[in-house]
Amino acid sequence: MRHGRSAHVHGGGWIDAAGVHAWRTSYDAAGITDDAPPATLVRACADGARVACSDLPRARASAARLAAGRPVLESPLLRESALAVPDFFRLRLPLMAWGMVIHAAWLAALARGTDASPAERARAAEAATWLAELARADTASPVVAVTHGVFRGLLHDALRADGWRAGGGQRDYRPWSVWRYERP
Numbered sequence: 001m002r003h004g005r006s007a008h009v010h011g012g013g014w015i016d017a018a019g020v021h022a023w024r025t026s027y028d029a030a031g032i033t034d035d036a037p038p039a040t041l042v043r044a045c046a047d048g049a050r051v052a053c054s055d056l057p058r059a060r061a062s063a064a065r066l067a068a069g070r071p072v073l074e075s076p077l078l079r080e081s082a083l084a085v086p087d088f089f090r091l092r093l094p095l096m097a098w099g100m101v102i103h104a105a106w107l108a109a110l111a112r113g114t115d116a117s118p119a120e121r122a123r124a125a126e127a128a129t130w131l132a133e134l135a136r137a138d139t140a141s142p143v144v145a146v147t148h149g150v151f152r153g154l155l156h157d158a159l160r161a162d163g164w165r166a167g168g169g170q171r172d173y174r175p176w177s178v179w180r181y182e183r184p
Contacts, residue, residue: 080148
């Protein structure tokens, strides 16, 4: 699943590529807003689910909210994949425009099959193996993995390659959105 809505607020204005990197650092350090997770997700987690998450604050805060006092398994394996920020010779744009440029470049790379480095794909495969081991350790309870939008796509590919069946929601990238997988 994707973490809750980030508490990071961008102050606006026009920024260059270095400003995008500074924004990303602030975004990664932020927790989440007080928005409640969907009730169906809270109920699913209350039924004994094991909760794993990335070690970034927004994922940790989301996982803690879902785990309701139970232990949470943190791993840097579930961290977000950083999309490349093109450096356009000190070009300054609003953050939303940077987002469109960065995601357009990512989609073009996706169409060419070069959307992620071999290291990122290997990390996703390692994360999929770790999550599968958690699922095999207790087949009666689900595993909830709180991760991030771009990395979740890589994790999807790795889980599918390992025989897991996608159970729905795989194109929803909103905060608290859930992608379900069934054991092979």
